[in-house]
Amino acid sequence: MDQQAPVITMVDVGDAWIARLPVVGETRVEDPRLAAWALGELIPGGHHPKLPGEVRLVDEEGEVLHPFLLLFNDYSGRDKSAVYELVRANLPQGCHWAVLDGYPALWCLRRGADRLDAIEEVIKEVRRHGITTELNDLGMEKLWEWRLGDEFCVDMVAQLLLMAAHRAELAAIPPERLIGLLRTASKIRPE
Incomplete structure (x- = not known):
């Protein structure tokens, strides 16, 4: 995976996850595979050069998540x-x-x-x-x-x-x- 890929921090909130990307914001997702896409929807025009392509999902400690x-x-x-x-x-x-x-x-x-x-x-x-x-x-x-x-x-x-x-x-x-x-x-x- 691209080392420059955006890093999305995922936080488990019990029945879903909060996906956070500092330059974009945060959103709630039930399907963690769609975190980049959901964050991309927050960008005016729904576009970011690296979203929803290759991203890294990490927990609050910075450990990679799958x-x-x-x-x-x-x-x-x-x-x-x-x-x-x-x-x-x-x-x-x-x-x-x-x-x-x-x-x-x-x-x-x-x-x-x-x-x-x-x-x-x-x-x-x-x-x-x-x-x-x-x-x-x-x-x-x-x-x-x-x-x-x-x-x-x-x-x-x-x-x-x-x-x-x-x-x-x-x-x-x-x-x-x-x-x-x-x-x-x-x-x-x-x-």
């Missing part, structure tokens, strides 16, 4: 409402509960070594409540599209891996088989 959405999709036919309510009552830090098009979801804004690390940590926390692979969607559409140069690539790979893990579980395919397929299909080799 915004993402995780949707719960379960095709097992089992009623998971009690488990979802348990997750809702014990949200992972930096995540807010939502229901999008009838699907339970988490809007998240998390610290992490990188974007994949932030996503993985939320999944680990949610799994403690009995959720298995149904937390498997990052809200990506048009999975066949690809573009380089931004976080879209990381989100797309994470989306595909989460979907693969979920579908493999439904088909009784063990994780080791998925890892073997990844190694065979890519340059990843066992050590």
Whole structure:
């Protein structure tokens, strides 16, 4: 990411986040991925040379934050409402509960070594409540599209891996088989 990218400070206010950019102001956002766009709307004419393009989101301590959405999709036919309510009552830090098009979801804004690390940590926390692979969607559409140069690539790979893990579980395919397929299909080799 561009070192000169604007730095937006994000403050969790319980059911949303306040996005702050000193030269622009602040605004409230429910979807932290849209912070730059929402701030860009505050500028007369809705334009800033670096908004809503590449930006860095940080917390009040200056630590980099990664915004993402995780949707719960379960095709097992089992009623998971009690488990979802348990997750809702014990949200992972930096995540807010939502229901999008009838699907339970988490809007998240998390610290992490990188974007994949932030996503993985939320999944680990949610799994403690009995959720298995149904937390498997990052809200990506048009999975066949690809573009380089931004976080879209990381989100797309994470989306595909989460979907693969979920579908493999439904088909009784063990994780080791998925890892073997990844190694065979890519340059990843066992050590």
